Amino acid sequence: MDGPSSRLRFSLSIFFFSFVLFFVFIPSWCRPLDEPKLLRQKQLFPSSKSRIRKTKTHPSSQAVRHPLDPLTAEEIIRVRSILRSHPPFGSSLPPIHSLSLHEPEKADVLAWKKGDPLPPRRAFVLALSDGRTHELVVDLGSGRVAAHSVESGSGYPLLTMEDLTAALQVPFTSAEFNESIRARGLPMSNVTCVPPSTGWYGRAVEEQRRVIKIQCFDQEGTSNYYMRPLEGLTMTVDIDRREIVEFSDSGRGIPIPKSTGTEYRYGSVEEEEGRDRVPPLKPISMEQPDGPSFTVEDGHIVKWANWEFHLRADHRAGLVISRARVRDPRSGALRSVMYKGFVSELFVPYMDPDEGWYFKTYMDAGEYGMGVSAMSLVLLSDCPRNAYYMDGTFAASDGTPYVQSNMICLFERYAGDISWRHSESFISGSKIRESRPKVTLVARMASSTGSYDYIFDWEFQTDGLIRVKVGLSGMLMVKGAPFANMKNVPGEYEMTGPLVSENVIGVVHNHFMTFHLDMDIDGPNNSFVDVRLEKEATPPGRSPRKSYLKAKRRVARTEGDAKIKLKLYDPSEFHVVNPSRLSRLGNPSGYKVVPGGNAASLLDLDDPPQLRNAFTNNQIWVTRYNRSEQWAGGLLAYQSRGDDTLATWSERNRPIEDRDIVLWYTLGVHHIPCQEDFPVMPTVQLSFDLKPVNFFDSNPILHASPNFEKDLPVCSMAASS
């Protein structure tokens, strides 16, 4: 591929931005593939003389062995070939914005058993042709397009790398842009631009075309150009026509923040005079000399302790857990917990109405893709030494496959925590001190959507609990400010966030992460139960107590009954149960979602970004299962108007009692930045749990073993390198 630098007079680094995915074709870590045999041998990183246990066994020739296995490079090539001979497209393939597995019907997946022939392999494709989104289902077996429709609603599919690279080149041919850079006294070689999505605001310039914003930074003296905005310079670019349609340059008086203290690369961080460095910590490592207790069969089936699930990479959702099942310690049977779980959409609105900021209301999954944004994990630091790695294989916009290597890691985790314990105290007898260490299994991916990094963990516990964690790190989106100290803030200036460095404001924003949780507790048909704790007054004379709480179960009959806003003073547990599967005691088998990391969106319900992200109007929703309702912000999120969201689907108010239902839960956080977030943010972690309630007949890890000294490894320091 020709780099833009060869075509432009200045050295142009095209970067992607906070929220921006990256479609990567860099040979050393991600390359297009013409033939599956070109799939390179995995180079674990650091690659030379590594003592890292290479637990990854590359799926031999990427054979498909499970109905939910993602498309292989070979299959992607075949899909491309089928599309190229699809008559409506003529001889030229339109840009492919999405090309991934078209999952078989749930019933077919559930009926399938190892050894059975696979259901027909199909691809789901979104292509953009003549400004319209084409949705295709390609059947690999027959070599034909099985379905082809043109979308009529609002919005466009995920941006492609070509969209972004093309848009980023546009300003450099603009006299206005060149003049603006010159006026700021910058050499063009220092200028780096990023392409934030434009949202949708009902403005004429957004109508009938795909537009994107371009903003630029001074990259001199630092790799962390995010901290050096050319504030006030914002362009709106027509992605397809490759022209600037709006140019705004209001901030020439605002100094570009200095690069001092912004660098973060190891080895590039210069010692500052007088800096007192914290002494380095002695090595500590999670060690498993006997190897891990999990296996990854057929490339995607993870088996660990009492758990079994299918794990795959997806270009949009990133990491997808399917068919999570847990073994019942009594019957020995694998029992269904969740058919599918993944992050469906993110909503990241910034709280600044200025021309250069109002539009920053990202939908990272639907606009850029959490999978395409998930770069290779950093071995030893992103995941512990005992991790196993899995790649993603995705399609580029020309329909060719490429590999996102080491995109997911999987590791057992012992953090010194306790699964359960009890110490007994008594006088006339022996003592009891029982404790069981907690070991869990973590599946992780980290998506770098431009400046921000999202670390997604799915953590499986032997007691049946699934903890879903999101870590937020990376760089803030900052605003250039005309002052360097709070004492110099002009009276008329509206602070939209705190000053986090000289001339740098960290703008207040939210992160909402909405999860699609297709719970299938002991089978598809489930009910959602609001177990509300209500205060009861004791009848006079009944008790010295005046009040107590009582748990009352209310089964949601329709989707409208299951729109939940969490309330501290009106608390409930939220259960998904199988009303047909009663325990030995007569309790329905269930799991509950245990909220955590809560923040609500406070924007006006009719503010355009909130309309588009109306899935954040409640913290919990339950919908009737519908295989096409996967993306909370709509299949076509880019410039969407909110006509295809979880909120609109739920308006149908479908019956959900004893049906196949999907639970949606939104993690959220208000982020008021602070100095500590500069120049890179210490990870903030949020999480929620899916926890068994009357699913097991009793504590499923009663028989777990304590740790014994004789079983622990003997370790020494490595010989000096």
Next chain:
Amino acid sequence: MDGPSSRLRFSLSIFFFSFVLFFVFIPSWCRPLDEPKLLRQKQLFPSSKSRIRKTKTHPSSQAVRHPLDPLTAEEIIRVRSILRSHPPFGSSLPPIHSLSLHEPEKADVLAWKKGDPLPPRRAFVLALSDGRTHELVVDLGSGRVAAHSVESGSGYPLLTMEDLTAALQVPFTSAEFNESIRARGLPMSNVTCVPPSTGWYGRAVEEQRRVIKIQCFDQEGTSNYYMRPLEGLTMTVDIDRREIVEFSDSGRGIPIPKSTGTEYRYGSVEEEEGRDRVPPLKPISMEQPDGPSFTVEDGHIVKWANWEFHLRADHRAGLVISRARVRDPRSGALRSVMYKGFVSELFVPYMDPDEGWYFKTYMDAGEYGMGVSAMSLVLLSDCPRNAYYMDGTFAASDGTPYVQSNMICLFERYAGDISWRHSESFISGSKIRESRPKVTLVARMASSTGSYDYIFDWEFQTDGLIRVKVGLSGMLMVKGAPFANMKNVPGEYEMTGPLVSENVIGVVHNHFMTFHLDMDIDGPNNSFVDVRLEKEATPPGRSPRKSYLKAKRRVARTEGDAKIKLKLYDPSEFHVVNPSRLSRLGNPSGYKVVPGGNAASLLDLDDPPQLRNAFTNNQIWVTRYNRSEQWAGGLLAYQSRGDDTLATWSERNRPIEDRDIVLWYTLGVHHIPCQEDFPVMPTVQLSFDLKPVNFFDSNPILHASPNFEKDLPVCSMAASS
């Protein structure tokens, strides 16, 4: 000590109950000491042929080296001796309910430097004489009682072991009790009783005397007698007169639950036929062949990475963190964060108005003591192999010292998490993949207040964050029920919790844990700032956005301004700042409390248990520092009436702006039990954070190092034992 079994015809095991502390005099793990030289050498457990690294170096002869060091055994003996010659007590020492360090004035502690002479060593003593609580301050230097007053408010001090053992013996001499046991067809040798606290309900029987409840269980066939209640049998015992003052026996028709499936001891859990055991996991361990990076100097000063704090065991609070300071990476100076942090009180109300249940509204810290309830930690399972252990030295009711061995552990934790990361994506240049592993330091204690186990963690991060975690495990308090299956619940029966096993109801309850957090950000004088996010409407024509959020700072002027009920739709950050310490940018230095694990008490404000535990009326409070206001539920919590709580102190509405202030935060959870909690509960974990906000000039761990393969240990499995 004479066991009751030698005095009673039946074999009596006296156990303690859910919430019950244990004052332990069992030779092998806790013994009274007449002379400090008798302090036994620590027997690490398992003691024989252990390869566990014994990082603990027993403080040589328990020298006192810091003003906040707890009383040594020698000092306790001296206090006892001083008290015995204190004229008002005559020759017989009244029962000692509390004997611990009387901390020097904060100013004296802050002024003290290593090498300075220690401030006068004093003991704070609560003794009960003639039904009244005597509060004494004993000066060790002068050998005199420096202050002596008699409490006039409601309530009594912590129960002593003698109180509990004496009360537990009372029923066995009662004909009514013997008849009741006989009527249930039980041999007396199977009966085990526990002493739940009685609360206070304004009943005549509670007036002018200390009373306690006694309830009993069938211990046949299981060590987990908690699961086998003799439902409906409840006695109220006058602790001091040793007589039953109320006898209630209403549940003879309720079957005693079977012992099947209740055992939990390793090796005693019998295999059930057909049980499919989960395959054991392969060993996994946190390894540090070079040893830990922390040191414990002078027995109590913990130094690790950029942190330094004083750690001690306290009989009431359990684990106390004092003078937590963090090193500024820029100046190299140790900067004050928190003068003192500890769990001040717990409130655990059960939600059942029945005669045998209404009173269960425990105040575990003030009634039983979290420190006395903190049994020795189980090596390798409660704490990882790399842990260091610390003992507690407390006074028994006769004033003699005893050692609670291995009561606190301290370890570095690497859980595979990420301190910060960023992956950069670009086309025309090199790639950036930066990630830093997260290693933390954990100080842990586990209190077994009867059936329940509370695991308290104080986790220190290098980025300045302190995470306070509470894990809940152990046994439920269960209620015997006349039915074994939900389908047989009689229409008139009021379920106060779910059926968790045959004839066993897990009664709904709350846990509230209120923390005293004496934040001293860069010095004692701080302010509390409510940084509220408020929705703003954009002026017409200003922006395509209709709404955004704005952070508004409101400094609390008085205690009344800082009574916070958390609201999802009216969110704030809660900062403690030093208004005199501005950063380079002009922001005040601060920490914020990040709530987590929230549940509010919904009981009537005038319900007696809520009056006594009115500190749970808000989730956050801020008070003016007052050294006597340590215990949120009152110094004398037992049978207290709520006249000395955080809520009553706050009514004074003292000014708190730019003063020495204390932050109080309450973690809470509603617990609706489930089958999985039977017969022992998988740990439920709650946490909140204390997080720097504009305390550091920038990310303090920017210079942290990634992991390198060459630095990691080389491990193999131990030779077979």
